[in-house]
Amino acid sequence: xxxxxxxxVRDNRTQYANPIRFVPGEAVTLGARDTEWPxxxxxxxxxxxxxxxxxxxxxxxxDGRAETLRDYSAQELDVDTxxxxxxxxxxxxxxxxxxxxxRCGWAPTEHxxxx
Numbered sequence: 001x002x003x004x005x006x007x008x009v010r011d012n013r014t015q016y017a018n019p020i021r022f023v024p025g026e027a028v029t030l031g032a033r034d035t036e037w038p039x040x041x042x043x044x045x046x047x048x049x050x051x052x053x054x055x056x057x058x059x060x061x062x063d064g065r066a067e068t069l070r071d072y073s074a075q076e077l078d079v080d081t082x083x084x085x086x087x088x089x090x091x092x093x094x095x096x097x098x099x100x101x102x103r104c105g106w107a108p109t110e111h112x113x114x115x
Contacts (some may be wrong), residue, residue, distance in 0.1 A: 005115040006097070008083040012076065012107045019074035020051035026068040028053070030060065039092025054091055077105030085112070 022028065022045055031042030034052055043053040043066075051074045058066035077097050079085065085097040085107070094106045 004087045006085050006087050006112040008079045008081055009113045010111040011081055012079050012111050014076040014078055016051055018049060020045050020049045021073045022068045023071050024068055028066055030064055030066050037092050075105040077107045079107055
């Protein structure tokens with residue numbers, strides 16, 4: 001996706017203090033799919049941390065576990081109405097954004113207005 005600029009139209013605040021992260025090839029435990037954001041599934045990493053991860057970035061192993069397929073961080077981006085961000089990619093109603101101050105993270109697409 002070509003990087004596009006957007007303006008924040010509604011504040012977003014981080015939901016989880018310790019967002020999950022993984023790299024390709026890790027084994028994770030899978031929970032339930034998110035009913036509001038069905039592209040995401042509750043995921044528990046090997047260190048016991050839990051959070052939402054993109055289902056398409058996981059290869060289910062058939063035993064309630066999956067192998068991770070790519071780098072991922074569930075870091076959300078704290079933004080305020082009027083902030084400017086660069087949209088790096090979009091997934092399941094969320095965008096990975098880079099704030100003007102260099103911080104990166106996820107923000108809901110409904111909180112953003114493309115420039």
